[in-house]
Amino acid sequence: MKLVVASGKGGTGKSTFSANFALSISRCRDVVLVDCDVEEPNLHLFFSGDMRESDVTVQVPVFDMERCDLCGKCGEFCRYGAIAVLPEKIMFFHDLCHACGGCRIVCPNEAISETERVIGKVWDAPVDEHLRLISGVLNEGEPNGIPVIMAAKEAAEGNDLIIYDSSPGTACPVIETIEGSDYAVLVTESTPFGLHDLKLAAEVVQKLGVPAGVVINRSDGKDDETEAFCREAGLEIHMKIPFDREIARLQSRGDLFSVAMPEWQERFVELYEDICTRTGGAP
Numbered sequence: 001m002k003l004v005v006a007s008g009k010g011g012t013g014k015s016t017f018s019a020n021f022a023l024s025i026s027r028c029r030d031v032v033l034v035d036c037d038v039e040e041p042n043l044h045l046f047f048s049g050d051m052r053e054s055d056v057t058v059q060v061p062v063f064d065m066e067r068c069d070l071c072g073k074c075g076e077f078c079r080y081g082a083i084a085v086l087p088e089k090i091m092f093f094h095d096l097c098h099a100c101g102g103c104r105i106v107c108p109n110e111a112i113s114e115t116e117r118v119i120g121k122v123w124d125a126p127v128d129e130h131l132r133l134i135s136g137v138l139n140e141g142e143p144n145g146i147p148v149i150m151a152a153k154e155a156a157e158g159n160d161l162i163i164y165d166s167s168p169g170t171a172c173p174v175i176e177t178i179e180g181s182d183y184a185v186l187v188t189e190s191t192p193f194g195l196h197d198l199k200l201a202a203e204v205v206q207k208l209g210v211p212a213g214v215v216i217n218r219s220d221g222k223d224d225e226t227e228a229f230c231r232e233a234g235l236e237i238h239m240k241i242p243f244d245r246e247i248a249r250l251q252s253r254g255d256l257f258s259v260a261m262p263e264w265q266e267r268f269v270e271l272y273e274d275i276c277t278r279t280g281g282a283p
Helices: 014-025 073-077 102-106 146-156 172-178 192-208 224-233 245-252 263-279
Strands: 002-006 031-035 052-063 083-085 090-092 112-126 131-138 162-165 183-189 212-219 236-242
Touching (some): 002 014, 073 102, 146 172, 183 263
16 A cells, blocks of 8 residues: 655644654554655654665766757757757756656757766665665755655555655645555645645645545644535545644654654554555555
């Protein structure tokens, strides 16, 4: 089963939920937790383990100017402005290249080949006997994290239970993370911004055909508008995590509150079992 934890808004506590959720489930079965927030991965701050590191590369064009006649077809094809064909030379902007390979295909003189360029890494760390953490890490300054997300997801393939922690928002990296998942947990908060962005996230999972439910984090008891939207959208509210001083204190120290407050582990496992019932997956 592949579960994804997402949120339309940053700062809702999505990664904190993911870490506590995965750790709690790992008490009764094997779990692979994948940090797909490749621009700012942070789940490794909660866990320790010997880390294996591998490069993520993309294929970028190399121009053979002895064969090139500056016809301009490669520049016309590139929709991202990565290739500028000038009267006497070609300018290539690798930061804009999406590594699609189209320029090589359309070149009539076979003047374009490809070479690998490292854009990020995948960290793979066994936390303990039943929990494994995989983190995608995009190199600083790189504009496109999709290949790193794909590599992190691929590294987790073959496992029975995978939990993806997506980046906030509803842009392409989030869509890539959600794609192929069996269920989405949308983490929100009871604020006007939280509700606004929950609506956007709910629309994304609906468009992708992924069933979803909601967790309200930092609930202050004033959840009426969020509850009303969830009823209207047919979204089950699986859990409310209260706006609690002790939980906040533990989180501020980088601790997982489900460890210090083990009753929450039972609640996270119950949530997982509820999802299994809804999706027909095996607990």
